[in-house]
Amino acid sequence: MTTPTGAGPRSSGPLTGTEFAELDRLIFEDDDWWAMPSADQTALRHRLVTAAVTHHLEHSADYRRFAEASGFTLADLDDPAGLARVPQFPTRMFKRMEIRSVPAQDCDVFKSSGTSGTQSRVWRDEPSLERLAGSLRPEGDIWRTLYGDIDLDDDGEMVHLGPHRHEADGVWISYLMTLVEMFAATRSYVHDGVLWLQDAVRDVGTALADGRFVCVAGPPVFVAELLRHMADNSIKLSAGDRMAVITGGGWKKNESTRLDPDELRSLAMDTFGLASASQVRDVFNQVELNTAFIECEHHRKHVPPWVEVIVRDPHDLAPVPAGRPGLMSYLDPTARSYPCFLLAEDFGTAETDTCPCGRGGTTVDIHRRMRTSSHHGCALRLAETVRTA
Incomplete structure (x- = not known):
């Protein structure tokens, strides 16, 4: 199977109705999803999810x-x-069943963390992967607040703190983060289970000295490792507005190992010499979800208008009002190969007000995992198996 490029959809097989053509136009051609009026977003989700x-x-x-x-x-x-x-399937059902809507030979299998028998296994075909890649499309308005008018293909450098997809063994966060290749020329810095911090620091410094825009991307735990390495070696940079830091994956395994997003942003600003905290962004996704939620310059995660987010009371699963915490659940019509209608194991909130950044639609804040879950998330499992050098 070929790797999604984000350039546009290929044939979607039997899923070629009017609603799905509309979905693909929105994902691959629209640069500002959140400008859509709220009533239009509601009607859009109704059409797409029904289809x-x-x-x-x-x-x-x-x-x-x-x-x-x-x-x-x-x-x-x-x-x-x-x-x-x-x-909505509880996400743990993906640990127990082979859930597909297309033949297995048309799919690649992506895995969450965990030991054998406890991993989620999600079957994605090419149209599903391309739509996922499209939700990260670098032409989007929410990304341009990071790099402005810079041509990333010519003047950008991606420093990926993780393995290349060929070494990822199907672990989802590793694959997802390699989609930063859509942005610019990319190097990965985990090889044979080792995170090569010295090489990453050297290459960041070289790219900045060459006048390139640099993006450091990886799980929060690996970004924190890079920042600690630089502090331990008294290394500071002066990147100004020529750099971005993008994190994706779990922020904590338990309270004693919790990473604080505000502290990480502050440390990144100081160590890299960034001009603004808005240059540090997080992206939310999980292996079972087929759309990425991107953080804006005010650090709110924006839900693309095709995904319906329903926050549910954990006792009776009834929907709760906007702003009230509960179990997160999602209706995502972008997955052709499996029903992406999910009851997740995260507690959080969803808001439908206009963000301070000016974008409308839904934003989410993920608070914590259910305490009954032993599933640590791909990024944290990756951190348990990678050494630093």
């Missing part, structure tokens, strides 16, 4: 049985309020 539910009911026997057992029918989707009734 996706119809597809997966037809093509996934497991999802069809699950929906029938839930008493759900397509008549429940006669209006947007019915989206809350769409059956």
Whole structure:
């Protein structure tokens, strides 16, 4: 299977209805998703999720049985309020079942962390991967607040603190972070289980000296390791506005090992000599979710308008009002190869007000994992298996 480039969709096989053509135009051609009025976003999600539910009911026997057992029918989707009734798989079901809506030979398998028997296994075909890549498309307005008018293809350098996809063994965060290759020329700095910090520092300094825009991307734990290495060796840079730091993955395994995003931003500003804390951004995704949520300059994670976020009361799974914490759940129509209708194991909140950055739509804040879960997340599992040098 070829690697998504973000340049645009290839054939989506049987999923070629009007709604999916609309979805692909939005993902691959629209540079400012969040300018869409709120009412239009609501109507869009209703159309797209309804089409996706119809597809997966037809093509996934497991999802069809699950929906029938839930008493759900397509008549429940006669209006947007019915989206809350769409059956959602608990994400742990991906640890127990092979959930697909297309043939296995059309897919690659991506894994979360954990030992054998406890990993989520998600089957993605090429259209699903391309849409995921499209949600990270560097032409988007939310990214341009980082690098302005710089041509990243010619003047950018990506420093990826992780393994290349060929060494990732299907672990999702490793693969996801390699999609930074869409931005600019990229080097990866985990090889044979070793994070080569000295090489990363050297190459960052060289690229800045050459006048290039540098983006350091990786799990928060690896960015923290790089910053500690630089502090231990009394290394500071003066990047100004010629640098960005992008993190993706888990922030804590437990309270004793928690990384604080504000502290990491402050340390990155001081160590790299950044002009603004807005140059440090986080991206939220998990192996079962097929869209990335990107942090804006005010550090709020924006949900693209095609994803329905429903925060649920953990006791009865009823939807809770905006701003009230609960279990996060998602209806994501971008996945063709599996039903991406998920009840996650994270507690968080969703807001529907206009962000201080001026973008409308939904923003999310992920607070913590369920304490009953032993699943640490791909980034933290990666940190447990990689040494530094």
